[in-house]
Amino acid sequence: MDLNYSPEEQAFQLEVREFLQQHYPKDIQDKVANGIALKKDDYVRWQKILAKQGWVAPGWPEQYGGPGWTPVQKYIFDEECGAANCLRTVAFGLVMLAPVLMKFGTDEQLEKYLADIYNSDVWWCQGYSEPNAGSDLASLQTKAERQGDHYIVNGSKTWTTHGHYADKMFTLVRTSQEDRKQKGISFLLIDMDAPGVSTSPIVTIDGMHVVNQVFLEDVKVPVENLVGVEGDGWTIAKSLLMHERTYIAQVPRSKKQIERLKKIASEERYNGKPLIEDASFKAKISAIEIELMALEMTNLRVLSKISAGEAPGAESSLLKIKGTEVQQAITALLMESVGYFAFPYNKTTMTEGWQEDPIGHPQAAMLAPHYFDWRKSSIYGGSNEIQKNIMAKAVLGL
Amino acid sequence: MNLEFTEEMVMLQDSLNKFVQNEYDFETRQKISREGIGYKEANWQSFADMGLLGVPFDEQYGGFGFGQTGLIVVMEAMGKGLMLEPYLASVVLGGQLVQLAGSETQKEQLLPQLIGGELKLAFAYVERQARYNLSDVECRAESKGEGFVLNGSKSVVFNAETADKIIVAARTSGDTISQQGLSLFIVDPTAEGVTARHYETYDGLRASELNFDQVNLDADALLGTLDQAYPVIESVIDSAAAAICAEGVGVVSQLRQKTVEYLQTRKQFNQPIGNFQVLQHRAVDMFMAEEQMRSLSYLAAIKVTEGESHERIKSVSAAKVYLGDARAIVGEQAAQLHGGIGVTDELDVAHYVKRLGLLNTLFGDRDYHLQRFSQQ
Ligand SMILES: Cc1cc2nc3c(=O)[nH]c(=O)nc-3n(C[C@H](O)[C@H](O)[C@H](O)COP(=O)(O)OP(=O)(O)OC[C@H]3O[C@@H](n4cnc5c(N)ncnc54)[C@H](O)[C@@H]3O)c2cc1C
Numbered sequence: 162m163d164l165n166y167s168p169e170e171q172a173f174q175l176e177v178r179e180f181l182q183q184h185y186p187k188d189i190q191d192k193v194a195n196g197i198a199l200k201k202d203d204y205v206r207w208q209k210i211l212a213k214q215g216w217v218a219p220g221w222p223e224q225y226g227g228p229g230w231t232p233v234q235k236y237i238f239d240e241e242c243g244a245a246n247c248l249r250t251v252a253f254g255l256v257m258l259a260p261v262l263m264k265f266g267t268d269e270q271l272e273k274y275l276a277d278i279y280n281s282d283v284w285w286c287q288g289y290s291e292p293n294a295g296s297d298l299a300s301l302q303t304k305a306e307r308q309g310d311h312y313i314v315n316g317s318k319t320w321t322t323h324g325h326y327a328d329k330m331f332t333l334v335r336t337s338q339e340d341r342k343q344k345g346i347s348f349l350l351i352d353m354d355a356p357g358v359s360t361s362p363i364v365t366i367d368g369m370h371v372v373n374q375v376f377l378e379d380v381k382v383p384v385e386n387l388v389g390v391e392g393d394g395w396t397i398a399k400s401l402l403m404h405e406r407t408y409i410a411q412v413p414r415s416k417k418q419i420e421r422l423k424k425i426a427s428e429e430r431y432n433g434k435p436l437i438e439d440a441s442f443k444a445k446i447s448a449i450e451i452e453l454m455a456l457e458m459t460n461l462r463v464l465s466k467i468s469a470g471e472a473p474g475a476e477s478s479l480l481k482i483k484g485t486e487v488q489q490a491i492t493a494l495l496m497e498s499v500g501y502f503a504f505p506y507n508k509t510t511m512t513e514g515w516q517e518d519p520i521g522h523p524q525a526a527m528l529a530p531h532y533f534d535w536r537k538s539s540i541y542g543g544s545n546e547i548q549k550n551i552m553a554k555a556v557l558g559l
Numbered sequence: 560m561n562l563e564f565t566e567e568m569v570m571l572q573d574s575l576n577k578f579v580q581n582e583y584d585f586e587t588r589q590k591i592s593r594e595g596i597g598y599k600e601a602n603w604q605s606f607a608d609m610g611l612l613g614v615p616f617d618e619q620y621g622g623f624g625f626g627q628t629g630l631i632v633v634m635e636a637m638g639k640g641l642m643l644e645p646y647l648a649s650v651v652l653g654g655q656l657v658q659l660a661g662s663e664t665q666k667e668q669l670l671p672q673l674i675g676g677e678l679k680l681a682f683a684y685v686e687r688q689a690r691y692n693l694s695d696v697e698c699r700a701e702s703k704g705e706g707f708v709l710n711g712s713k714s715v716v717f718n719a720e721t722a723d724k725i726i727v728a729a730r731t732s733g734d735t736i737s738q739q740g741l742s743l744f745i746v747d748p749t750a751e752g753v754t755a756r757h758y759e760t761y762d763g764l765r766a767s768e769l770n771f772d773q774v775n776l777d778a779d780a781l782l783g784t785l786d787q788a789y790p791v792i793e794s795v796i797d798s799a800a801a802a803i804c805a806e807g808v809g810v811v812s813q814l815r816q817k818t819v820e821y822l823q824t825r826k827q828f829n830q831p832i833g834n835f836q837v838l839q840h841r842a843v844d845m846f847m848a849e850e851q852m853r854s855l856s857y858l859a860a861i862k863v864t865e866g867e868s869h870e871r872i873k874s875v876s877a878a879k880v881y882l883g884d885a886r887a888i889v890g891e892q893a894a895q896l897h898g899g900i901g902v903t904d905e906l907d908v909a910h911y912v913k914r915l916g917l918l919n920t921l922f923g924d925r926d927y928h929l930q931r932f933s934q935q
Contacts, residue, residue: 432736
């Protein structure tokens with residue numbers, strides 16, 4: 162057992178670090194560090210810089226423009242990005258849709274979509290969930306009926322992150338009624354500006370607009386927008402879940418947040434001393450650090466298995482649950498660190514260009530909204546209850 | 560022993576529940592919170608008409624003399640309705656400071672007006688460096704002629720914007736953090752040298768940052784004995800902490816009820832999600848937390864009324880620790896069990912969850928009270 166990076170890996174680490182120092186835009190870095198709301202343009206700008214360097218899609222095979230990194234290199238990249246407060250690239254096109262197209266798409270589809278995804282010229286959103294199909298995704302009801310060389314799509318998608326930004330949406334739709342609800346689902350690409358598509362904002366607990374409900378009314382979708390064959394949607398969606406499992410835990414980001422927590426706690430005062438010297442507050446930080454330490458090592462063990470060529474099992478569920486629990490615990494402690502000064506709420510504080518004097522600690526205003534908003538992380542991406550169901554079945558055989 | 564409410568209390572409870580039902584549905588509440596002063600002046604008058612503003616005060620000033628028991632009845636209803644009116648700031652904090660520390664003249668001047676709804680108070684005690692330590696006070700009042708001159712700042716003063724008078728805790732002697740040397744002053748917010756920055760809190764209440772720059776105070780602005788305010792402050796804050804534990808019970812009972820209803824109606828996998836045992840157990844945990852909180856809230860009410868300070872502190876801090884635990888057991892789980900809809904602004908659940916978060920912090924969070932309990 163050896164935790165150290167090889168000389169080549171160390172050289173790579175340095176290369177990534179230097180690149181980020183030189184090319185990661187300072188204004189975006191500040192926004193991420195201070196929890197300021199990000200705009201589409203921030204993502205596009207950063208992703209284009211990464212694309213130019215050839216690093217925007219670490220998970221893609223080389224033939225499609227991936228950098229050809231080993232799993233350890235990908236991990237190092239992720240770690241350095243976390244340490245530099247990098248904006249995480251938006252997953253919908255790069256991480257979710259692109260691998261699906263590579264595996265199930267036609268040459269024409271690859272030709273048509275891949276470059277735009279790589280260069281962030283076309284923005285995708287994910288239209289899976291419906292008002293009555295959340296955890297039980299297979300019960301989705303949005304219907305696509307074949308009429309000549311088109312599908313006519315009717316129904317509604319919801320919780321669509323970035324739906325108001327997106328040019329296109331990849332969806333799961335029902336193309337036929339079968340004995341099992343998993344059958345009869347197809348994977349269809351829909352233009353957001355097609356007639357009959359409309360979105361309405363959903364404001365979340367933090368007062369922000371990131372998610373949407375999308376309405377589909379007699380939307381005409383060309384049959385060439387079908388990915389794979391009709392009725393294969395469920396299989397395709399499931400294969401998508403197998404991607405990028407070691408990055409789910411977000412260990413580097415949590416490390417950075419703990420750093421931030423310690424900094425705030427050393428600047429806040431209690432009983433005439435820095436808060437971080439308060440024994441019980443210190444113990445609470447330590448408890449999270451221990452969780453994170455375990456998570457990082459588990460993550461590395463999974464990585465090591467993958468490097469050795471083993472196919473990982475249901476570890477992604479473990480990483481997702483523990484990862485989100487750690488993130489949520491950090492947001493709670495961040496909020497607690499500023500005491501009463503978490504109370505003032507001003508929506509504009511969370512957006513760029515905010516110039517007023519802060520109330521209390523300069524970062525205080527964002528901490529409560531983030532704590533409440535981050536409750537979502539144990540709900541989306543397969544809720545933590547569903548992840549436990551998966552592990553009970555797949556790992557423990559219960 | 561009898562742990563039931565008296566008939567008077569039950570009547571109070573009923574009329575409040577009716578008020579919440581008729582005047583305080585969630586949509587109305589949201590509208591009120593977003594507009595103007597953040598609460599409805601007409602509601603405040605209804606409170607006065609219903610006698611709510613006199614609940615804890617002696618009958619000789621026009622109050623009901625219901626004491627802390629009356630307060631927990633009112634505050635539980637405030638929690639159920641997520642009400643926004645400045646009851647905590649004006650009645651529980653401001654009024655009780657006057658009742659406990661004020662001279663006969665001050666009480667006669669202020670309490671009847673307050674009870675009638677013509678006068679509102681606020682209490683400024685938080686400071687930037689103090690966190691939850693009530694004696695960490697840098698704001699100073701120096702003697703000047705017959706009166707005083709006040710300098711310094713106070714933070715997160717609830718409902719200062721609409722208060723006619725603000726009671727300010729200031730240091731008149733002693734070192735920072737010393738419990739000796741604190742005094743209370745009644746300050747007119749329109750006086751020269753008082754500046755304020757008002758804002759919304761994350762759960763829709765209103766608070767302010769206040770600054771005092773050479774504010775001149777008359778001798779009769781002093782509330783209570785010079786230099787000896789700490790025990791008064793601590794006991795009124797304890798009463799208020801016990802009161803918000805009752806408010807927490809109201810919040811938690813709503814969250815539990817709404818979550819159970821959702822578990823019964825939301826269907827996934829062809830069945831109500833309430834069929835899944837893991838979710839049933841979470842709901843039961845919520846229910847147990849609610850019952851235990853109610854018990855500790857009653858105990859704290861009893862001890863605030865009649866206990867010596869040591870017992871009062873233990874029971875109030877115990878109730879407050881439980882209130883802190885409820886943030887996770889009830890608040891976070893209510894959101895979780897609702898799925899995506901639980902973290903949206905449009906559903907009332909998120910707003911109860913936020914109030915519960917705020918109540919944990921207010922008057923000292925779970926860790927603070929655990930420590931305070933252990934030091935008794
Ligand atoms: C901020 C946010 C962004 C999102 N972005 C997107 C997006 O871009 N695209 C998209 O398609 N979707 C998105 N989602 C939707 C997300 O995937 C769903 O919210 C999630 O699948 C849960 O579904 P639901 O909200 O309907 O909750 P439900 O499925 O109704 O679940 C309610 C509760 O019941 C529990 N539960 C359900 N079934 C079981 C069971 N069998 N055993 C035990 N417990 C169970 C759940 O864990 C949860 O606690 C987003 C959601 C949020 C909150």
